Amino acid sequence: MARHWADFQYEIYLNGMTGAVPRLPTDLSRLEELTGQRLGPGPVGYVAGSAGDGSTARANRAALERRRIVPRMLRDVRERDLSVEVLGRSLPAPVALAPVGVLSIMHPGAEPAAARAAAAQGVPFVLSSASSTPMEEVAAAMGDAERWFQLYWSKDREVARSFLGRARAAGFSVLVVTLDTPLLAWRPRDLDRAYLPFLHGVGTANYFTDPAFRAGLAKPVQEDPNAAVMHFVNLFSDPGKTWPDLAFLREHWDGPIVLKGVLHPDDARLAADSGMDGVVVSNHGGRQVAGSVAAADALPRVAAAAGDRLTVLFDSGVRSGDDVFKALALGARAVLLGRPYVYGLGLDGQPGVEHVIRCLLAELDLTLALSGHATPATVGPADLEETAG
Numbered sequence: 001m002a003r004h005w006a007d008f009q010y011e012i013y014l015n016g017m018t019g020a021v022p023r024l025p026t027d028l029s030r031l032e033e034l035t036g037q038r039l040g041p042g043p044v045g046y047v048a049g050s051a052g053d054g055s056t057a058r059a060n061r062a063a064l065e066r067r068r069i070v071p072r073m074l075r076d077v078r079e080r081d082l083s084v085e086v087l088g089r090s091l092p093a094p095v096a097l098a099p100v101g102v103l104s105i106m107h108p109g110a111e112p113a114a115a116r117a118a119a120a121q122g123v124p125f126v127l128s129s130a131s132s133t134p135m136e137e138v139a140a141a142m143g144d145a146e147r148w149f150q151l152y153w154s155k156d157r158e159v160a161r162s163f164l165g166r167a168r169a170a171g172f173s174v175l176v177v178t179l180d181t182p183l184l185a186w187r188p189r190d191l192d193r194a195y196l197p198f199l200h201g202v203g204t205a206n207y208f209t210d211p212a213f214r215a216g217l218a219k220p221v222q223e224d225p226n227a228a229v230m231h232f233v234n235l236f237s238d239p240g241k242t243w244p245d246l247a248f249l250r251e252h253w254d255g256p257i258v259l260k261g262v263l264h265p266d267d268a269r270l271a272a273d274s275g276m277d278g279v280v281v282s283n284h285g286g287r288q289v290a291g292s293v294a295a296a297d298a299l300p301r302v303a304a305a306a307g308d309r310l311t312v313l314f315d316s317g318v319r320s321g322d323d324v325f326k327a328l329a330l331g332a333r334a335v336l337l338g339r340p341y342v343y344g345l346g347l348d349g350q351p352g353v354e355h356v357i358r359c360l361l362a363e364l365d366l367t368l369a370l371s372g373h374a375t376p377a378t379v380g381p382a383d384l385e386e387t388a389g
Contacts, residue, residue: 002083004080006080006369007362008361026359035047035346036048038347039106041193043106049187050285055290060283069322069371070371077373087311091123094335095324095335095364096123096125097357098338099176099178099260100339101128101132102202103133103342109349111131115147118145125138127148127149139171148173151249154236154237160252161252175253177259178284179262182237185289246276256278257275258278259280261280262279263282277311281313281314281332285315286316299312313332313336320363321366321367322364324360329381341356
């Protein structure tokens, strides 16, 4: 029988009989403010900050809030099954943890703690290239749980090739290629503090442990860390990449490839024409282009263009179970959750991440049921109404 994620609320209420209340808020939108109170402004600003004045991040929220769910009554929702097939994988719910780099700035448990939380709840963990823990250590922390690898596509072909080989050997099954970060955006919260973790050698673990990367250094990393950092900065990303370059990835990765950062329907068509398996409709949570179209506004057009040629995933602005419902209704197959789990990590380590996952999926389960759905498969555009504003 499928897991009823909604039962988490009764677990909370029953624990309350002994006077115990949740260590973290169950309204996940409150986590950012709490993290800001408890953690240093540099790390919080790096995670919470956005491009420009934050207009894109605000637009992401507004686009989801503008769409309202239209519940249907007297439908049998006693037995619910949130499981979905995504990229040939059976997932217990239409949610994975998005790739977020440098997690050690939020909590010493860093990526392994978040990965263990994802594994414990059965949801995929997407590891960032810019993690503060080498990919092999994160894989070891997850056992045989579902894990995907996010690639920042290096200027150095040998480093890119090496990353792909290491990820495959470590059991990462899906490749998520971030396209929207060929350059770092203008991010005032970081700029005002002159705070960039990479320059301190944080978020560089996959590079500093990579044989192809190390081959490009005159001295070992530990002997000249500043030279290693500068080498990293020089090859981290490549603004010269174009669509024909995708053939390199297809040649060196034999599993599904998903392109992250697609907002235009023509780019979805180009992805399909290039032999890709999926796209993530995303504006990087508002971190890359100030004034960008909101991800939820772009989603229906990209989903229509993708048709049955691509698996469409979504991120940017998701803070609740009803946000996930709306993304599914707008055409996403599943959602990547980013900042909320990072705040959970910062506040309470692995248990904090598990709390965030369970809250989100309990709320999604209840939102589906109370709107007349026993499975994500029946959710569609007719379940939403768009309001002015």
